[in-house]
Amino acid sequence: MRMEHPYSAGLARYFQAFANRERAQAYVELLRRDLPPQAALLDIGAGLGQVALGLAEAGHAVWALEPDADMRTVMLTLASQRPGLPLTVLPWRVDAQTPDLPTPVAAASAFSLLHLLPAEAQTGLLTWVARQLQPGGWLWLELPMQSPERVAGDWQLYGERTQGAGRLSMRTRLQGSDAQGWRTSWRFELRLGPHGSVVEEAEQRWHWQALTPDALQALLAKGPGWQVLDDWADEHGTPYRAGTSPRRLLRLMPR
Known part of the structure; x- marks a missing residue:
């Protein structure tokens, strides 16, 4: 691979x-x-x-x-x-x-x-x-x-999890089309403290057909x-x- x-x-x-x-x-x-x-x-x-x-x-x-x-x-x-x-x-x-x-x-x-x-x-x-x-x-x-059932869209919340003393969230986004190919993105944010300040964030994406x-x-x-x-x-x-x-x-x- x-x-x-x-x-x-x-x-x-x-x-x-x-x-x-x-x-x-x-x-x-x-x-x-x-x-x-x-x-x-x-x-x-x-x-x-x-x-x-x-x-x-x-x-x-x-x-x-x-x-x-x-x-x-x-x-x-x-x-x-x-x-x-x-x-x-x-x-x-x-x-x-x-x-x-x-x-x-x-x-x-x-x-x-x-x-x-x-x-x-x-x-x-x-x-x-x-x-x-x-x-x-x-x-x-x-x-x-x-498939016509696959539709591009903006960021959507996939889920949230407790991680240590913080809260980890995952969001996903799908861009593109069957003709042009697709791009899937993942964004992670770890928030700590009473105001939920972001202490870690990361994003990954890839293209596929x-x-x-x-x-x-x-x-x-x-x-x-x-x-x-x-x-x-x-x-x-x-x-x-x-x-x-x-x-x-x-x-x-x-x-």
């Missing part, structure tokens, strides 16, 4: 405070579906490690790949609080030439990752993942699709090619609606 700008840019501790634990647990259950109890799994772009840790706690041997050192630090700190977890954290940036895992895995995941990569890196990642899967293994892929159904189909036809087993609009199994659903969650198997 060759990205010019790290995902967290040193802000992993802020992102951790607002992590979506319900969605992470839904992804854990999704990956475990139809798998033997101790099947080995691969989580690419593991981030803070919520999914990888949940899988390891359930007894699965997990390979968690995350190139961002700040995110890995959070993941390893959380893992250290649970001694004996079958979790291996690697700083790999995946492309077609990345070394293979020591043993194949039963399933893999790449949640909210592919759209952040250049086109050649997308193909390289899918080529590498296909080599890591056992015969009959599959990949769960989650990504944004072009939502995919069209045709572009995704062309991507999945490259390399080994992929067969679609499940095609959902969310982690709850809502059927995907082309041209309408802003998210797409696919279970894929190499051809």
Whole structure:
């Protein structure tokens, strides 16, 4: 995953405070579906490690790949609080030439990752993942699709949390369009004292492009090619609606 700008840019501790634990647990259950109890799994772009840790706690041997050192630090700190977890954290940036895992895995995941990569890196990642899967293994892929339901807007409060003696807030903003591409921004403010003076503030943003159904189909036809087993609009199994659903969650198997 060759990205010019790290995902967290040193802000992993802020992102951790607002992590979506319900969605992470839904992804854990999704990956475990139809798998033997101790099947080995691969989580690419593991981030803070919520999914990888949940899988390891359930007894699965997990390979968690995350190139961002700040995110890995959070993941390893959380893992250290649970001694004996079958979790291996690697700083790999995946492309077609990345070394293979020591043993194949039963399933893999790449949640909210592919759209952040250049086109050649997308193909390289899918080529590498296909080599890591056992015969009959599959990949769960989650990504944004072009949709009229996605609308640009100004800053919105995502949430607030108590942090130490202060109050941490997170705001988000979405700018752009399907035609021009999108920019998502996050702003964090930590306020202390009776008047709520700001003592820490930080902002991070990145550009990304939502995919069209045709572009995704062309991507999945490259390399080994992929067969679609499940095609959902969310982690709850809502059927995907082309041209309408802003998210797409696919279970894929190499051809």
